[in-house]
Amino acid sequence: MQFSAIDFIVFFGYCFIILFLGLFIANRKATGDAEGYFLASKSLPWWAIGTSLIAANISAEQMIGMAGSGFAIGLAIASYEWMAALTLILVAKYMIPIFLDKGIYSMPQFLGVRYDERVRAILAIFWLLVYIFVNLTSVLYLGALSMETILGFPLIYGIIGLALFAAIYSIYGGLKAVAWTDVVQVAFLVGGGLLTTWLALNAFSGGDGAIAGFMSLFREVPGHFEMILSRGHEFYYELPGLSVLLGGLWIANISYWGCNQYIIQRALAAKSVEEAQKGLMFAGYLKLLMPIIVVIPGIVAFGFGASLLRPDEAYPWLLGEFVPIGLRGLAFAALIAAIASSLASMTNSTSTIFTMDIYRVHFNKQASEKTLVLTGRLVSFVALLIAVMVAPLVENFGQAFQFIQEFTGYVSPGIVAIFLLGLFWKRATPNSAVWAAILTIPSGFALRWLFPTLPFLDRMGIVFLFLSLVMVAISLYETSDKDPNAIEYKANMFRTETSFNIGSIGICAILVVLYILFW
DSSP: OOOOHHHHHHHHHHHHHHHHHHHHHHHHSOOOSHHHHHHGGGOBOHHHHHHHHHHHHSSHHHHTHHHHHHHHTOGGGGHHHHHHHHHHHHHHHHTHHHHHHHTOSSHHHHHHHHSOHHHHHHHHHHHHHHIIIIIIHHHHHHHHHHHHHHHOOOHHHHHHHHHHHHHHHHHHHHHHHHHHHHHHHHHHHHHHHHHHHHHHHHHHTTSSOHHHHHHHHHHHOGGGGOSSOOTTSTTTTTSOTTHHHHSHHHHHHHHHHHHOHHHHHHHHTBSSHHHHHHHHHHHHHHHHHHHHHHTHHHHHHHHTTOOOSSGGGHHHHHHHHHSOTTTHHHHHHHHHHHHHHHHHHHHHHHHHHIIIIIIIIIIOTTOOHHHHHHHHHHHHHHHHHHHHHHGGGGGGSSSHHHHHHHHHTTTHHHHHHHHHHHHHOTTOOHHHHHHHHHHHHHHHHHHHHHOTTSOHHHHHHHHHHHHHHHHHHHHHHHOSSOOTTOOOOOTTTTOOOHHHHHHHHHHHHHHHHHHHHTO
């Protein structure tokens, strides 16, 4: 892929803007205390929360990985995006008010408040391992793969370069720098992503426009526009028919959007509950838009009959083939924006969990605010360093997006069971949560061994039900009364503003139309 002078100017201009903005915010807004560094002094408005959520979420695993799944599977993979919009509404209404009422820094901390320190420590370790060895490594690998495909950079140089770029402002500035730079990142991400899709569809129509290209694509590869895959479909294991809408994908979504530190951390940094809820609703509308940016390009590549060594090359191939010189810098900047923002978010959340849930609780209970911030910065550096060393190993897997979903799927059922019962059932006990955490990974592997052809989303749903029954049984055996740490709901805790309610109805209506159109 050839870059012109203007492409390089646009791309390096983007890099300069992000670094300048991140360092400017870090210097302008003090981050000397833990709340300032890890929660942006609880000052984020709804629009910053919404854009930062999307910037943290849409990364190489979506723009590269989901495009790869779009190439291999089709539009059905968009269920991850569209169902996430509905999940965000539910999280905003029923979970965020409780989290903010508790004044927590992290998800493990909430578990410590609701259950005990054992549950907090176990889940903190789970999340640290997943963030470092699955999320950070896969994002670095996919980002470096795109740089190798598009610019010809050796894979290891791309991995190191991306890690350094994200580290410069995120380690120094904390969540403030991450969240406010995300606003700019999303502008590049959405603008550059829509441009790439428009150009690809226009090329598919032979220059008759993007809409004509989409209609032509729909006619020529109708199998790639099925939202609900039949049992005999080649990729039924990844997306098992109606189970996607009614089963395990709900576990994945609730775990990611409702219990995941590097997502929820933005809402925890909100000015108020109302701002957090509007931010999540705004993110929900952006999620409805995302398949146009991250899935359709993969389907276009399939429609063109692109000869690829692996599906994850679909998006870089599209950039090289159909984005003209002069605009490639913007399109590539969108891709790097997605990668850098996610790396920064994951790194910050990793440091938050280690610092606030491991270091402060088990190693230095009297740590000063300055010590906590310094520890957070050191942990961020170490996490990125480990991820850089492990990232090249991701090359041994197939579709990276599916690799991420399946590996996190061993932990998600236990996390969701522990949170949902802890939030909404007063009798759930600490011991029941400990056993759910201990059994979640072995249960997943046992089910996979016993039923190797069972789709992993169905497996997640079954493990969730099993662990929920385990928690209920243990809790009923231990006590006939509510747990001393049970959540006490305040009056009107789940009441939401009219604007939120109207916006939520809008999301539901759009989802109904989309699934009717592409059933």
